[in-house]
Amino acid sequence: MLILVKFAKDKPAVLGAAIVLAVVAMAILAPLIAPYPGDVAASHLLQRLKPPSPEHPFGTDNLGRDILSRVILGARGALMIALLVVGISMAIGVPLGLIAGYQQGWLSQTIMRVTDIFLAVPQLILALALAQLMGPSLESAMLALTLTYWPFFTRIVYAETRRLAAALFIDALQCIGAGASRILFLHILPNAISPIIVRATIGMGFTILVAAVLGFLGMGATPPDPDWGLAIAESRQYLPEAWWFSTFPGLAIFLTVLGFNLLGDGLRDIVDPRLRRSR
């Protein structure tokens, strides 16, 4: 309870939480709240590239589709990619980090060397190369992003596990004969949860950004998906006249990522009191 009160005092964090909730609601209710839900696929060439108006608050795109609806519908794809990527990265990265942190031998070293190498290459480039290797599509983009994000979790969990493994209570547990997996999952993991949650939240925002870039470069979502990055790519040739075409999807990306970042920061401040001073 006290945690909620502390969180509520942090205005930027509350703003972040509000944005995230709004985006999630938008994604879940998309077909219900979008004014023209059919514009996922339909085209109305007579109404192409119309500026913002009461019927189309965000204007229409090159195929006459309502941009507001496509932005709302696009939230689904964005969130889904982010959830899947972050979720699977966690599923891979966290256990690896636990093992690497708890063991001392060659297994630990190998895991960490591999992690370092993955972390050394810029995520975008690796994702691009992998997406290319597997043929451009939403699935390959997600796979590529997952393969580049798991090392972040491994590194954090490794550091936390090392720190906790040195703690006295682990010694005590080992003395009474608790097995390694029991110690790892019942005792160490719960204590490492907080940084994992913070990283996951920030990872959501980060993934949405990189997924948007992939969409923009044609390596992710394909037409006619209402993908935000793809929309911006499509908008380029109609600039500067159809300014609304690129501006609104871009704002959607910006606000969503901002929301996740603010929320993640707020969580970090609650979770790690040491860092509160530097707020």
Place this chain on the structure above:
Amino acid sequence: MLGFVVRRLILVIPSLAGLLVLTFFLIRVVPADPAAALAGENATPAQIAEIRHQYGFDQPLLVQFGVYLAQVARLDFGESAYSRRPVSVDIKQRLPATLELTLAALIFATALGIPLGTLAAVYHNRWPDTVLRILSVGGVAIAAFWFAIELQLVFAMDLGWLPLRGRLSPGLAPPALVTGFYLIDSLITGRLDAFGDALRHLILPAFTLSLGGLATITRFTRAGVLDTLQKDFVTYERAQGFPAGPLIWKFVLRNSVVAAITQIGLLFGGLIAGAVVVETIFDWPGIGFYTVQAILTADTKVMLAITLLIGVIYAFVNILVDVVHGLIDPRLREND
């Protein structure tokens, strides 16, 4: 100090070795038939067999690796399937453009970020701090490609103040080649017209690229300064009558930038990746653009060379960061 640098250099070797092995694996072992991958989609079986023999894919792996290492040492990365020129030539031609862009972005982000972060810390919890904190979080949330397009929209298309794309206006001849950095070369060869033009072309791309870094450097400097301000020696220096200006900007700041410097190092790598997007949008003839082209056309030789190049750059930037850390904080130079 020298020993410190040498020790750092030695530590780089395993990482680079790992990178060489990894790239070798990616190109020779991952595709089921590397010869087919190299030959391209429309090759006949005879052509594929020819390539297999020519490249020695029929040799044992270890021999292939040895050949590979020798090639890398000679800087021979083969020929680009797209441009039909040696990859090393392509890279040599394009690297300065990216470096100029990246360094400009880095310098801007640092020169602005460190003072802003310090100000935010000094005005802790008052309105300048709140504004700067919001801008910092916002800065990393902005999609670079979108921001670039919006900047083009406003400054190049609507207002016409700045050029839309490229390094130089179409009619203008580039300055004579000395470093490949247009800004430096034009000054050296006395071409002031080229200098002004190149500078105007640099502004939008460099600003776009610098945004994320600016936000991050501001944040980390702010955190570092806030941390330092709590320390005893700051109270002591105040008690000894150190004037506020030098106290903050000299004596506090040097203690506060270690974390920010680490970020600057990490940033450099991020900037190389960011250059990929920015160069694509602004038609900047650097290796970022080249990389995207290579990926889109499955030009594996180029991708390989670029990966190695980036790995090497990363390694050396890390050493540089460590060296700067050592310069700032003498305690780090002692036995590590």
Place this chain on the structure above:
Amino acid sequence: MTADPLLEVKNLRLSVRTDEGVAQILDHVELTVARGQILGVVGESGCGKSTLARAVLGIFPKAARIESGEIRFEGQDLLALSDADMTRLVRGRRIGFIPQDPYLALNPVFKIGAQLLAAMRWHAAQPTSEAARRAELVALLRRVQLPEPEAVLERYPHQFSGGQRQRLLIAGALAARPALLIADEPTTALDVTTQLEILKLLQALTQEFGVSMVFVTHDFGVVAELCDVTTVMYAGQTVETGPTGAVLAAPRHPYTQALIACHPDRAAALIGIPGQVPSPLAPPPGCRFAPRCPTAADVCRRRRSRLVADAPAHGVNCRLADERLAARQAGVGA
């Protein structure tokens, strides 16, 4: 006719806003230092002695507020000066500071020379050359018994031991030839042998440079060794002040008496004073020692904290002193 005191703190009240409420850290505190004198301020942890010492320099914790009082130094009320003026005119220049923890007080990323010379440059009375200041600093370092002073200037703080760093800090405090030194428990973080060396050094230097000193400590032994005059504090109030010999040998305030009586050198057994030090968040009204005092009376809870002359140059903050004074005056009158 006594000369004007160098430093006079009168009626100082200081409070600090905390998450749990307002803490009354200093309550009507009084302090006087004459020229050429070493004043010891002694008391338990948390009695406010450090806060008092730092308040003279205008160094307060963030949420602190001066509610009333006066700090007169060389005839001027320091509380009336702006922070900028304090920095320019007083700190480091007329009043030097020797901090408690030598391991944390020096800036770790600058050479010793860079730090100390910077301060000297700002506080120079007349324009001097860099070379002249360097020479002066070297002489000063030699005077605080640091070997190879020239080399010292080029080294970093972490390359010195605690005792050496404390000497550096003393040199730094004296560099601008201040009239007063404020030493905030400068020997607490050092081992006993080094403590003694530093104390002897301070004694010699204060004589040689003609500076007065306010020496904050919790150790009566140090006070006995070094200080001419002693002020005892308890829970944010000054309870007794007088010549060190008198205060230690014949204390007149119940707190001082109890404290001296249970000092391990004197007491047969390890006993303490019954009760606990009150929290500054909820201080007892009037005399803050009353709840634990064997001679407490009703009037103690209403009595405003002030030092009363009880013997020559000996002030005591107690209703007993009031009564003794009244008795003397009645005796004189009669």
